[in-house]
Amino acid sequence: MTTEDSIVATVADAVRTREPLLIQGNGTKSGMLRPVQAGRTLSTAALSGINLYAPKELILSAWAGTPLPEIEAAVAAAGQHLIAEPPDLSALLGETGRPQTLGGVVATNLSGPRRVAWGAMRDHVMGIRAVTGRAEIIRSGGRVLKNVTGLDLCKLLTGSHGTLGVITEITLKVLPAPEATGTLALPGLDAVAAVAALSAALGSPFGVSGAAWLPAEAVARVPGLADISGSATLIRIEEFAPSVTYRIGRLKDQFALTGALTFGTEASKAIWLDVRDARPLASRPDGAVWRISVRPSAGPGVLDALQSHDMRSFLDWGGGLVWLSGPADAATHAAVESAAQAAGGTWTLLHAPDTLRNAVRVVPDEPGALARITRQVKAAMDPAHILNPGRLYAGL
Amino acid sequence: MIRQPDPKPDIMARRDAIIAGLRPLLPESGLIAEPIRLKPYETDGLSAYRQPPLAVALPETTEQAAAVLKYCHQNGVRVVPRGAGTSLSGGALPLADAVVVGMMRMNRILDINYPDRCAVVQAGVTNIGITNAVSADGFFYAPDPSSQLACMIGGNVNMNSGGAHCLKYGVTANNLLGLKVVTIEGEILDIGGAHLDAAGYDWLGLLTGSEGMLVVVTEVTVRILRGPEGARAMLAAFNGNEIAGAAVDAIISSGIIPVALEFMDRPAIHACEAFAHAGYPLDAEAMLIIEVEGSADEQDRLLGQLADICRKFDPISLKISQSAEESLAIWKGRKGAFGAVGRISPDYLCMDGTIPTSQLPFVLKRIQQMSDSYNLKVANIFHAGDGNLHPLIMFDANDAASFHAAEEFGADILKLCVEVGGCLTGEHGVGVEKRDLMPVQFHAHELQQQRRLKSAFDPDWLLNPSKVFPLLEPESAALPQAA
Numbered sequence: 018m019t020t021e022d023s024i025v026a027t028v029a030d031a032v033r034t035r036e037p038l039l040i041q042g043n044g045t046k047s048g049m050l051r052p053v054q055a056g057r058t059l060s061t062a063a064l065s066g067i068n069l070y071a072p073k074e075l076i077l078s079a080w081a082g083t084p085l086p087e088i089e090a091a092v093a094a095a096g097q098h099l100i101a102e103p104p105d106l107s108a109l110l111g112e113t114g115r116p117q118t119l120g121g122v123v124a125t126n127l128s129g130p131r132r133v134a135w136g137a138m139r140d141h142v143m144g145i146r147a148v149t150g151r152a153e154i155i156r157s158g159g160r161v162l163k164n165v166t167g168l169d170l171c172k173l174l175t176g177s178h179g180t181l182g183v184i185t186e187i188t189l190k191v192l193p194a195p196e197a198t199g200t201l202a203l204p205g206l207d208a209v210a211a212v213a214a215l216s217a218a219l220g221s222p223f224g225v226s227g228a229a230w231l232p233a234e235a236v237a238r239v240p241g242l243a244d245i246s247g248s249a250t251l252i253r254i255e256e257f258a259p260s261v262t263y264r265i266g267r268l269k270d271q272f273a274l275t276g277a278l279t280f281g282t283e284a285s286k287a288i289w290l291d292v293r294d295a296r297p298l299a300s301r302p303d304g305a306v307w308r309i310s311v312r313p314s315a316g317p318g319v320l321d322a323l324q325s326h327d328m329r330s331f332l333d334w335g336g337g338l339v340w341l342s343g344p345a346d347a348a349t350h351a352a353v354e355s356a357a358q359a360a361g362g363t364w365t366l367l368h369a370p371d372t373l374r375n376a377v378r379v380v381p382d383e384p385g386a387l388a389r390i391t392r393q394v395k396a397a398m399d400p401a402h403i404l405n406p407g408r409l410y411a412g413l
Numbered sequence: 414m415i416r417q418p419d420p421k422p423d424i425m426a427r428r429d430a431i432i433a434g435l436r437p438l439l440p441e442s443g444l445i446a447e448p449i450r451l452k453p454y455e456t457d458g459l460s461a462y463r464q465p466p467l468a469v470a471l472p473e474t475t476e477q478a479a480a481v482l483k484y485c486h487q488n489g490v491r492v493v494p495r496g497a498g499t500s501l502s503g504g505a506l507p508l509a510d511a512v513v514v515g516m517m518r519m520n521r522i523l524d525i526n527y528p529d530r531c532a533v534v535q536a537g538v539t540n541i542g543i544t545n546a547v548s549a550d551g552f553f554y555a556p557d558p559s560s561q562l563a564c565m566i567g568g569n570v571n572m573n574s575g576g577a578h579c580l581k582y583g584v585t586a587n588n589l590l591g592l593k594v595v596t597i598e599g600e601i602l603d604i605g606g607a608h609l610d611a612a613g614y615d616w617l618g619l620l621t622g623s624e625g626m627l628v629v630v631t632e633v634t635v636r637i638l639r640g641p642e643g644a645r646a647m648l649a650a651f652n653g654n655e656i657a658g659a660a661v662d663a664i665i666s667s668g669i670i671p672v673a674l675e676f677m678d679r680p681a682i683h684a685c686e687a688f689a690h691a692g693y694p695l696d697a698e699a700m701l702i703i704e705v706e707g708s709a710d711e712q713d714r715l716l717g718q719l720a721d722i723c724r725k726f727d728p729i730s731l732k733i734s735q736s737a738e739e740s741l742a743i744w745k746g747r748k749g750a751f752g753a754v755g756r757i758s759p760d761y762l763c764m765d766g767t768i769p770t771s772q773l774p775f776v777l778k779r780i781q782q783m784s785d786s787y788n789l790k791v792a793n794i795f796h797a798g799d800g801n802l803h804p805l806i807m808f809d810a811n812d813a814a815s816f817h818a819a820e821e822f823g824a825d826i827l828k829l830c831v832e833v834g835g836c837l838t839g840e841h842g843v844g845v846e847k848r849d850l851m852p853v854q855f856h857a858h859e860l861q862q863q864r865r866l867k868s869a870f871d872p873d874w875l876l877n878p879s880k881v882f883p884l885l886e887p888e889s890a891a892l893p894q895a896a
Contacts, residue, residue, distance in 0.1 A: 073662045074770050096668060126610065137610055139618055140587045155859045161767040162799035163584065163839035165573045165622045166854055167881065168863045172586070172618025193668035216528040222642045260711050312529040312607035337608055363612045380612035386600035391614060393869035393895040409613065
């Protein structure tokens, strides 16, 4: 039986013996970033269950090992949803037969298409409990929606990939789920024209909550877009039903493009689920997957720079998130790095065979002073360097 | 009373040399050291506490700020960063041996980028200045603290400021993309950029709300948003705090997230009405201001639904604005709340706890009991959607006993907020004001962990050292090391 206390005991033991621990939930993301060299695994999977759900206060607390689908079902039953729309990347990372956990989604700060309008996973973590590398339980934030009391360790721990603490409990802000969803699909635009259209849509007063561009080969892998043969520029509205109708109509008039299609709630949900989970990239078992984040108008330039490489790609977040899959070799990886750097953005090698992810930087190096602060923050949280060593940076 | 750490005798003894050392690092008139000219910097929005600093440095560039910090670091001089000095928690209160690094001369907007929906501004640009720069094109910067005419974006970042519209648009942390900062060692760092979600640790998230203890912020890249087609407010008044609280629950449960949902209790309604003549119902026990956004049709539909919900709670007054002018009138009293309370009381303390919204009726009842027992009046204004409570405690600063009682009363309210599952501060920050209450919310080892994170950025504890954490006793106790 895993309890928070047994996690403390395991960490304390690891501190004493200086034996590194692989920290995970159900391990669905163990293929992300760098492999961890650890003799023992500490899983939070058995620390499971929703501790508090107050729909009227827009607050949900659950143990880190709670399967995400269980949480999604609980909030859906109350007519609410998870704001950041976290993806299920099992199509890219490999099926494990087990669901991802809330802790896994928070530790990796994974957000879906709604991120562009409503914020990332980290924006909705209101409270956290974690066991540090000092084998102490610490809390940050709480169970209220607005809280600036002390340093924000919720944000520091979210996206820290288990390297600063073992997250044991998470409190999320949730919101009412929209009554309806609508999608406007503009066919046939190239990446530059598409991002210009997405920028215009996101810069409209209509509250666009999804803005993606899929090239033709990606469209072909999304069943919901079977009626489109070329590329598709997708614009989503989530609102009360009359507002969806009105706003999609206004956007359609604004672009006045022949062949524009609109999709209703059920069709939209299916399409955006595929975008969320990056399904257009899937089915390359030996390949690598990257995410590049740039200012949206730089997205097409990144694709252009990588044109000569054999890659699949599409754009989300209005053009600012470049999803890529391609050959898992150092040359392709170097090309991705330099394309992201040239665009002033950041990149993550999300998934690759161990040989590649052991050999290269999986995220950009930090400049000297920041690298020093990173080492000192790591030392402050995990002085014995036992929590997921090497996951983000070699030697850290 | 809040104790400040003793000045370092060696620094005070070297005052003239330090001033002479700093002067060449700054432009003409960029260093203030004459006692009379230090006066304006001796306090901030928590005006009960005053302490002139050793000197004030007013850099015009990031490089100048870096040179000042490097000098201070090499010479062991404490640094207190300052924006407009509007902090209500004493976040910019100087120390006698500290150099205040003020951002007011770094007030330029460097870039506005509509296709990428971001703007790069220097730390001394005012909050409203960002919105003003983009409003002609239909855009705005979302967080809107009450001090937005004066407060600076650098200060907003350091305090993670909120406002009345956070329920929909989030607080400062949710509206930032990048920062340019200077470490205490004088190194210039770029955090994030014009893109979302930089890889690696979330420095942007940790630095936001760090109250000037980790770095000095000199430039900020903010998200700018396109405004809605329109917005309109309604006013609903009820016979009791419990009833208004139940109406708030019903609104959230309906699936409508209003862009603002403000709650005022009877004393707040009376104070604001006397001041602003906004037409507030004086026979009400509690009042809600609810604002929605969208096209005219969308506003009509949402306001109609909200009115239907409110009608189930026997409102004694229900007023749906029919125009932008009527909406302004509804907001007028609320926005003038501080002035209104200032008119009926010589001084007031503005508290800032957050509570689970379900606890509102209980908390308001307890605050009224405390008000009776301290014999001090209080008016309550509440961002009801997100649980952020602002009790305004009225007192007379010329009467030491009254001030002392007001501080005790405020501390009791904040302890109550923690007791019912909330926190000490929702948007004003800890500063010096709530520093000594931190052990109410955090265990000693949790505070020690936070102190170690400060040490990771600032090993010698030179940056705003007397804020947020209770002073260590004895003061000479070894500072926590990062490792």
